[in-house]
Amino acid sequence: MQKIIIPKKTGKQGIGAGVWNLGSGRDPFGGPTRPEIPVLDRLPLLAEAGITYIEAHDVEIPRHQVDEAKRLMKKYGLKMGMYTPSFFADAIFKDGAMTSNDPTVRRQALKNALEAVDATVALGAEVMVFWNGREGFDFVLGKNGQDSFRRMLDGFNAVGEYARKQYGKSSPRFALEPKPNEPRANMYLSNVGEALYLISRLEPSIQPLFGINPETAHSRMAGLDYIWEVELCLEAGKLFHIHLNSQDTTRYDQDLPFGYTEPLKDLALCVVLQDAKWDGILAFDVKAPRTDRPEDITDILNVSAANLQRLWNKALKVDRKKIGQFRSRQQYTALAGYLATCLY
C-alpha cells in the first residue's frame, strides 16, 4: 500500500504508529482475544496500513533485535519515529522507576534509560519518549512528593548529560508524555503544565533537550482541553512529539481511533498545528479493540488515518480571516457554527 501522506504539512508528512497498537486484545479483565503477533511481524502490517514512522518500547524491540529491526524497516520502507523505555511492564517497576522508593530500582531505571538512548540513536529515531507509567502513588504518604520530584530531576538530568556526552549535537530529544492516572491512582507529570514545570527545573544546559509528547486521550481523561495543552507546548517551544487518538469522556484510557469522539475539536487541532507550522510526526497511539478479529487488527489505523486526512484537508480550507473576525467581535457561538459548516 501507498504511504499515507499529510498534504501541505510542514516537515515530516508520513504518519506514525506504535507496534503496541496491534496487540492481542488483553485487558485487565481478560486474556487475549487474538493470537499475539510477534513484534517484528507487525512491521509489514504497519507498512501495509500506510504507516511511515513506527514506534516501540525497549521491551518490544530490545537491543539484541535492533539490527534485525533495521533490516526489516528498510525492507518495508519504515523509519523509527520514536523509541521509549518501558518503565511500567516489568515487575520491578511496580512502584515506579525514577520515583521508586527502592534505590536499586531507580538505578536500574537509569541504566535502562541510557541503554534506550543508544537504541534510539541506533534505530535512527530523533525522539525518545518517557511515559510516566507507574511514576506516582496509590496511597497518600506512600511517597514523599518533594523527594519524588527531585528524583525525576536527577534522573532526567543524568539522561540528558549522557546523551549530550555520547552524541553531542546529534543527540536525540526527549519528550515527556503526561497522563493523570491509570495505572496509578495518581501520577506525577499528570498534565502538560506539570511536565513543563519539571523541564524548567532541569539543569539549564539540559532543558533544550526535553519537551513534551501530549496525548489526546490523556488530556481528556483529566477533563482538560487537549487543544490548549498542545498550544501550551507550542508556546513553550516544547511540542517534540504528538500522540493522537480519541477518548469517550473521562474514565479509563481508551485509545480509540483519532477523529472519532470529538471531530470538531480534532478539526480545530489541525488548524492549530497547521498555523504553528509544526514539523514533527503526526503519530497515533491507538489500540486495536478487543472485539476486532485478527484479520481486522489494522482497522483502527485505517480509520484513524482516514479521519486525520479528512480533518486535515478540511482544516486547510478553514478561513483564518473569518476566525479573526469572530474573535475580534467575540462572536463565539457564530464561530462554533462556522466550524460546524467546515466539518459537516
Ligand SMILES: [Mn+2]
Ligand atoms: Mn501515548
